[in-house]
Amino acid sequence: MTTRSISRVLAVALSAGTMLALPAMSVQAQEGPGAGTTVRMAQATWDTGWFHAEIYKQLLEELGYTVEGPTTLDNPPFYQAVAQGDLDLWVNGWFPLHNSYESTYSQGAELVGAVAEGGALEGYLVDKASIEEFDIKSLEDFKRDEVKEAFDRDGDGKADLVACPPGWGCEITIEHHLDAYDLRDHVNPIKASYAASMADAVAAHGEGTPILFYTWTPNWTVDELKPGEDVMWIEVPEINLPEAQADLADAATLDGVEGCINDPCMLGFPANDIRPVVNTAFLGENPAVGALLEAASIPIADIFSQNAKMNAGEGDQEDIERHASEWIEANADLVDGWLEEARAAAD
Template identity: 70%
Template sequence: MFRLKTLPALAALMLTTGLTAAPAIAQDRPGEGTQIVMAQPTWDTGWFHTEIYRQLLQELGYEVGAALTLDNPPFYQSVALGDVTMWVDGWFPLHSTYESTFEGSAEIVGAVARGGALEGYLVDKAAAEEFGITSLEDFKRDEVKAAFDRNGDGKADLVACPPGWGCEINIEHHLDAYELRDHLNPIKAGYSASMADAVAAYESGEHILFYTWTPNWTVNELVPGEDVVWIEVPEVDLPDMSLADAATIAGLEGCVNDPCMLGFPANDIVPVVNSEFLADNPAVAALLDAVEIPLTDIYAQNAAMNEGDDDIEAQAAAWIEANRAAVDGWLDAARAAQS
């Protein structure tokens, strides 16, 4: 078993090696002359691992330009049509609602991270203790709504998801299933800006309620168990109840209960690739099947990005070099598959 190096050491590595974002030139380049149109999601917490994969594909000789930033629906339509080759930001089962769009034309190969992509609702720890908040059900209480009502409309403000995101579907379902429409005001503006505003409110002593997912910079900025706590849903109620068992997580640090009924199934973060392209490029299939990126490294990069270090190309290049032994094994597997 190899041991992946983590991101905190990468800044020093870049300084000592003079590393740039340019990919290494490999001797064996099975992708030479083949173009890949890569997409990335509108949530910037997925851009780091997207860039890692992009540079690995370049090391195999593929022509991969800057990733196109797409919402979920246009991506899954485009990858099915072959207008876009792939992305590495499928969230399943969250994105299962799009399967009918790409079934038979695109497929999931490998995984960036399995099972560690969580979703749920959090409140600041002080409010949870002051008002005894353990569940979304508590936001039907007048004193709780008032404590979280920042715009004076009589409802608690919830940082939710922008329109078109997979999480918006589940949140909207929850608002109806738990009869919360008269009690919660979902904020659907740009997520990063909305969360930055929530963090500022927290730092000024206000109470906050927000949805988040992992990996995400929010769990570095507002640490579960220290600054905030995960709260539960009244009961698991999902658009697809076949996923209900995956919506309760045992041993979740910073949750009000254990096991924690988050109300969202744990997700795998996976590549989704056009099937025709995969059939012609077994090296890509082998690479995607081999790569894995620790969530802790993604957390760390997301936190650095949130602090203003937005040179994702250099960060990805540094991560690759820090993990060169593992990376070379992945690339060798890809080359062998193409031969």
């Protein structure tokens, strides 16, 4: 019987006023291998990553750890802090997108396990009506005067692109694309709050205004604006990646991307794995954490489903905590197996 199972039995027994005679357990088994240890955790600034951050937080607490945070941080300060030992971990690493931070985090941190593998896509999308009206197939089409005019919402003579805020990994790739494809005089990247900018784009789409935006999956945007129905993934003129991703050019063209104008689809971004990043010294002192991170994973579809709930109004911290605990309970047998592996690693 696992510790989680014992806890459930105890809860039922106590509610019924029943006294149980349970086998004696060690203090470590009762309290978990993390008893007396605090985990300083971070989470990303994009709210689509908060669900799995909360799941991992609750799993660490199941092991007896006290979790401080998660503290919400942009990529550069997190990778510096985790390398220096000022923070212990997050589960919001996107690789290869975050390869550009390797010179920072490799000084004292490492990647362990995977939250989700291969299903995190990135790219540019255009409303379907404009795809058909202007025969748009790639970013190259935004050099055409009639296309720029249609997508110019602020009157600066350039097509407006909902891009990424400073400090996000995707900002580095988008900025690289603007130079590589000679788009500086044709496309205006909007770098304000992504959620606010996308909400504005969704409203504009509802009014029949052409929109161009970057997004990733899992993300509420592709639930609100469905590829193939409301919007289409467009291609890049050619694969051209930042130096930190240059050896992944073959992975930036993907088969079977639903709602793309071509198949295979030259998205211009390699598919990403979502991975935990952990301070190396902390990992050495806490083998249970390493074992948990190696064992655990969350289906992309489940992250997508929760993100849709957030977009529908269930985005408060209390909602996210509830979503995480409900997911853990719904996957109790699987979770119990992960926790047992973690406990065994600490013995």
